[in-house]
Amino acid sequence: MQKTAVRLENVYKSYYLANGEEIPVLNGIDLEIKQGEFVAIMGESGCGKTTLLNVIGCLHYLSSGKYYLDGEDISGVKDDFTLAFIRNKKMGFIFQQFNLFSRFSALKNVALPALYAGTIANERQAKAKKLLNEVGLSERINHKPTELSGGQQQRVAIARALINDPEIILADEPTGALDSKSGLEVMNIFTNFRKQGRTVIMVTHTTEVARFADRIIYLRDGRVVDNDYKLKINF
């Protein structure tokens, strides 16, 4: 039986405005994602998809509820060192706008999480080169993000997400800024993650992209309304 990678129980998350007003975003989320599963999170704008992804990625503290990562309760973890360690070693983030460091070359961008992990320079360079080669950018390792196309930048971001060999890939609208061809390339890479046994949790509002996932979790008003949402229209 597959192990559980992520389990959330009755998770609430609120933001607070400067005047103290509470804005509830997640209102009792319950979900379970198995190891090696490729899950898409869908829902209308403002339903809490990105906040949910940030909670899973340990970028947000929970307001209440329980969060189990690999079966371990990490809901109460607040110290920066542990949270940074989890983000660095267990997760790999991929963003819609790539979020690369514009001053650094593709190689340095990819190697950066390994630097934070304490990997020695030679090793992280070798790893970064190998990953860039795997995403088809071996000829572009010294190019800065501004010298790369959107699709290439996203592939650099994917290589960066993989450098510390994480179990979970978190992607927020990974094809949102890409043309359909580049989007398809990225989705093919994601499909391969599943084969490698990695868990992929992807936020998207595009049904064409969501179709690549094993399962779709549908949110509305900060709650999971369908844990296995079936797309109604087939292409």
Add this chain to the structure above:
Amino acid sequence: MSFESLLAKKTRTFLSMLGIIIGVATVIAVFAVGQGAQESVNSQFQNLSANSIMVMSNMGRGMTSSSKLKASDALLLKEADHISSVTGAIQGNASVSYGSVDKSYSLIGVDNNFLDISNLQIEKGKGIEEIDVEDKEMVAVIGSTAASDLFAEIDPIGEIISVGGKKVEVVGVLKKLGSRIGMISVDEGIIIPYTSAEKSILGTKGQVMITLTVDNVDNTGLATSSITSILREEHGLKLTQEDDFRIMDAGSMVAAAQESAKTMTALLTAIAAITLLVSGIGIMNVMFVTVAERTKEIGIAKAIGGKQSDVLLQFLLESLILSMVGGFIGMGIGQLAIPIISHFNLLAVTSSWQGPIIGFTFSVLVGIFFGFYPAYKASRLDPVDALRSE
């Protein structure tokens, strides 16, 4: 990483370093000037023994009448208590010419004791003798620099020079001294009998200076009182009138000069400290702007596993690099400035090892101190808020 970030904004990096550069260069200059002033004081008083007393005419503020002090008052002061020797001198400037050379020199009118009391030695010829003083002879003993300026290769003894338009025979040349006696540079001086100086050249325009030697340095106070009463009586001063002369003993003169050198150093140090403080605030400002500009980067760094300490270190390193590079450049400029200032005789400066070390240490401390708060603020940013910023 820090170097790349700084190189990405070269102009800003340079401008923020400028304050540190100026600050460190100032610190080095301050120490050089301080050291130079100290050495200059030591050199001025090196020929003055601790039991010397000087009497000069008082031309300070509040004086309603001119001083009656004359070089010949030295003769009276021989009778003062605890005085073992006394010499009177009158000094001023005079135009001196020989052949085609025409230059202004210090003219010192002296009595026959002056050279001995002032520890001046004759290189060639003879000194000023008692008979020269009595007969108001137009003879001169000249300093070594004056001799080489005026005569070059010619033997000066027996030559006639023009001093303030009067013909004077050179009878002696002094050994090179290399330092000053009080305010007089003897090497560039022309020494003649004071009687001749008063009568024919300086008139009443000269500054009178009587140098006395106390038998024991502990008796300086008693000797000073005795000199005061003799001179007041001689000058016919009433009880309500202030002294028309001032008495300075060597110890207090050295102390006063050293004190003023210290005050100057303290003042310049304060200026350097303010410059470094302002440059520190400049660095802080630049670092805040940098943090604001790179908020999104901070968010990304945290999302991919950067710890608060990683972010803190990154920004702290940047401000440290700014201040250290600025410190190095400042050290270079400061060290280069010393020989230039010295070459143009703008100020008495002497290179010191303390200047560069203290200047550089302060620049590093400024970088850490003023870089810490912006770096700390950056490290505490919420990753999601930081990621959302543009």
